[in-house]
Amino acid sequence: MRKKIIAGNWKMHKTATEALALATEIIQMANDELHNQAHLVLIPPFVHLHSLSKLTAASSRVALGAQNCHHETQGAFTGEVSAAMLAAVPVQYVIVGHSERREYFQETPAQIAQKIDLLLAHHLTPIFCCGESLAVREAGNAYGYVSSQVIDSLFHLSPEAMAQVVIAYEPIWAIGTGKTATSTQAQEMHWHIRQEIAKKYGESLALNLSILYGGSMKPDNAADLLACPDVDGGLVGGASLQSRDFINIAKAVH
Numbered sequence: 001m002r003k004k005i006i007a008g009n010w011k012m013h014k015t016a017t018e019a020l021a022l023a024t025e026i027i028q029m030a031n032d033e034l035h036n037q038a039h040l041v042l043i044p045p046f047v048h049l050h051s052l053s054k055l056t057a058a059s060s061r062v063a064l065g066a067q068n069c070h071h072e073t074q075g076a077f078t079g080e081v082s083a084a085m086l087a088a089v090p091v092q093y094v095i096v097g098h099s100e101r102r103e104y105f106q107e108t109p110a111q112i113a114q115k116i117d118l119l120l121a122h123h124l125t126p127i128f129c130c131g132e133s134l135a136v137r138e139a140g141n142a143y144g145y146v147s148s149q150v151i152d153s154l155f156h157l158s159p160e161a162m163a164q165v166v167i168a169y170e171p172i173w174a175i176g177t178g179k180t181a182t183s184t185q186a187q188e189m190h191w192h193i194r195q196e197i198a199k200k201y202g203e204s205l206a207l208n209l210s211i212l213y214g215g216s217m218k219p220d221n222a223a224d225l226l227a228c229p230d231v232d233g234g235l236v237g238g239a240s241l242q243s244r245d246f247i248n249i250a251k252a253v254h
């Protein structure tokens with residue numbers, strides 16, 4: 001049975017007070033209202049990880065994640081945060097290769113691969129993001145493009161390491177645009193990613209991997225997306241900033 005995960009990527013939102021309030025509300029609502037098998041992950045900015053870890057440590061339903069880490073173990077990299085630091089908080093999940101980091105911070109597939117290695121060495125779960133731009137989709141190259149992203153940053157892993165990874169398919173044209181992939185588009189790409197992994201690592205490993213969808217997931221479209229056989233959860237941006245919306249998305253997991 002694949003793990004069903006609803007992760008909230010808060011991106012660069014929420015002050016310390018706001019972050020504590022949001023996390024407290026989500027944990028309370030999860031305790032009171034969430035009766036399915038969804039695992040929640042809160043992914044706030046780095047500065048809130050320590051204070052939120054005190055809340056998530058007491059919750060069996062809600063884990064903590066970080067939005068990024070540096071690709072070197074340590075050193076003179078002003079402004080950066082290492083995998084070891086995140087493991088010590090502790091967080092359980094770390095996003096790697098988000099399209100915003102690939103685009104605005106020029107992250108390369110090789111750096112993303114290095115980050116994944118470091119995270120796995122610290123027993124952290126990477127949430128590896130992939131997804132094509134509108135131009136790539138309209139040119140008919142979406143499947144090949146996403147395959148390359150997966151191959152370039154993940155296929156150096158041993159089967160044991162690969163089995164620890166969570167994948168998030170986030171079509172860039174659907175992020176923050178209000179334009180969601182249809183459930184058919186999401187299912188087709190998730191199936192494609194799973195087949196790609198099955199070809200390299202075998203059917204059984206691929207069938208056990210959680211593949212999340214991200215891109216304008218909201219309470220009113222979550223049920224359709226999460227009903228797809230190969231969609232195992234969501235990586236939610238905007239709607240994760242409201243406790244009610246986030247919990248209602250999590251309730252759509254079945």
Ligand code: 13P
Binds near residue numbers: 175
């Ligand atoms: P939105 O849900 O705001 O489209 O963001 C998706 C995302 O980028 C999550 O990582």
